[in-house]
Amino acid sequence: AQSVTQPDIHxxxxxxxSLELRCNYSYGATPYLFWYVQSPGQGLQLLLKYFxxxxxxxxxxxxxxxxxxxxxxxxxxxxxxHWSDAAEYFCAVVGNSGGGADGLTFGKGTHLxxxx
Amino acid sequence: GAVVSQHPSRVICKSGTSVKIECRSLDFQxxxxxxxRQFPKQSLMLMATSNEGSKATYEQGVEKDKFLINHASLxxxxxxxxxxxxxxxxxxxxxARDGGGRSHQPQHFGDGTRLSIL
Numbered sequence: 140a141q142s143v144t145q146p147d148i149h150x151x152x153x154x155x156x157s158l159e160l161r162c163n164y165s166y167g168a169t170p171y172l173f174w175y176v177q178s179p180g181q182g183l184q185l186l187l188k189y190f191x192x193x194x195x196x197x198x199x200x201x202x203x204x205x206x207x208x209x210x211x212x213x214x215x216x217x218x219x220x221h222w223s224d225a226a227e228y229f230c231a232v233v234g235n236s237g238g239g240a241d242g243l244t245f246g247k248g249t250h251l252x253x254x255x
Numbered sequence: 256g257a258v259v260s261q262h263p264s265r266v267i268c269k270s271g272t273s274v275k276i277e278c279r280s281l282d283f284q285x286x287x288x289x290x291x292r293q294f295p296k297q298s299l300m301l302m303a304t305s306n307e308g309s310k311a312t313y314e315q316g317v318e319k320d321k322f323l324i325n326h327a328s329l330x331x332x333x334x335x336x337x338x339x340x341x342x343x344x345x346x347x348x349x350x351a352r353d354g355g356g357r358s359h360q361p362q363h364f365g366d367g368t369r370l371s372i373l
Contacts, residue, residue, distance in 0.1 A: 171358055181367065182261070243299070
């Protein structure tokens, strides 16, 4: 079965500084990978996705992520964070998870805190 | 585009009550919808996959008689928590996949339903 690891539970970054959120996956085939962001009490918004082609993918809000097969990683980056980026970030992979078909398997999330 | 509406956003009810949550894709058709559960400060766990016109597929450990799913049309899936108890209190989120339902197409999420059972 597939799994997703987000090693950092919390990350604190100063406003204007660069950001990298780590994500490692375990999946037997070519993964379909996603990053979502969740504000408190809200649903999830898709930031970007990867399923084939260019390994550096661009998303909304100035985010990008790079798929590295050799490292089983799909890290999320942003060159300069804004206070509005403070939220919970989830990395996810799609694949069979037991009885389901194509449901997402999520990492535990990384809580991003922005310092003024 | 790709808007998913979930209703209600919050429910507070007594133990033993059944609660229905609706998930609608507003501007696209979704042959497949998904139901997730999220405990406080934790990740989302897939509960079941809802397929239009057929029975839902439940994840291991999820009671299908407790969590009834109906996907009667291409734009609506419902989750009914039957005879709810305090341990069912949680944040329930639905998602719908567009683009013909292929695995690599992203899922679009509703805003979730906060269920509190007293």
